[in-house]
Amino acid sequence: MNPYLHFQGIKHYFGKRKVLDIPEFSISGGDFLGVMGPNGAGKSTFLKIASFLEAPVEGTISYRGETVPENGAPLGLRRKFSIALQQPLLLDTTVSQNIGVGLKLRKIPRMEIAKRVDLWMDRFQISHLARKNARFLSGGEAQRVSLARAMIIEPEILFLDEPFSALDFPTKIKLMEDFREIFASSGTTAMFVSHDLMEVKFLTSSLAIMVGGEIKQSGATLDVLAEPNEAAAEFLEVWKKYSI
Ligand SMILES: Nc1ncnc2c1ncn2[C@@H]1O[C@H](COP(=O)(O)OP(=O)(O)OP(=O)(O)O)[C@@H](O)[C@H]1O
Helix, strand or coil: CCCCEEEECCCCECCEEEEEEEEEEEECCCCCEECCCCCCCCCCHHHHHHHCCCCCCCCEECCCCEEEECCCCCCHHHHEEEEECCCCCCCCCHHHHEEEHHHHCCCHHHHHHHHHHHHHHHHHCCCCCCCEHHHHHCHHHHHHHHHHHHCCCCCCCCEECCCCCCHHHHHHHHHHHHHHHHHHHCCCCEEECCCCHHHHHHHEEEEEEEECCEEEEEEEEEHHHHHHCCCHHHHHHHHHHHCC
């Protein structure tokens, strides 16, 4: 075990309503953690808290053994992470500028940015789109740009909130295949919120099942799926019923 992120006594509320209650949980270095659960279970809220986009109302987070300040993670720490969402939120400029934006913010020299952008466009097979405005991309192309933009900074943890869910099946499979290979050679750690068991089986090494703001079960993906506890089984039942 090599805990990167460690959560202790995490509680989060919207108004008076508790939406997250995680007594203890860790994400290990090198892990590809899937998070599944029904709508409103708290998955995206957990992802926002884990990636320091939001601070929890209660609890402590540590990163590689260092406690993260209660009033928010310092910029240097936040910059170790990157995020790709269901909606790619690309800038109204070229694909190559979109991909290089994180390096620009980190004041990397222009020549170095150009070299790395070329490399990552090549890895995601989007070099032919370099000069195209990101507004005119298809959903699958836009998601490739979004993932390249997230990976180019070589994040210590990559956070993914349903990045494949809006893609048609063949586009999704092709991107997930490419992404799996790129991810495996990167040594990065990931937290991946998904509604799709197929995606989770395809990509993840471990799995947490969230229901009602609580992690009902977690462990190696294959173990959780083979031996779900009562709460996880209830959630996974529909997948089983239709043999997915
Ligand atoms: N900004 C907010 N203000 C108030 N309530 C919120 C806010 N964000 C989320 N919630 C509520 O918190 C609960 C958890 O939401 P969250 O989006 O984390 O769930 P989720 O598991 O990601 O859901 P989904 O699968 O539908 O995306 C939900 O009941 C939601 O309505």
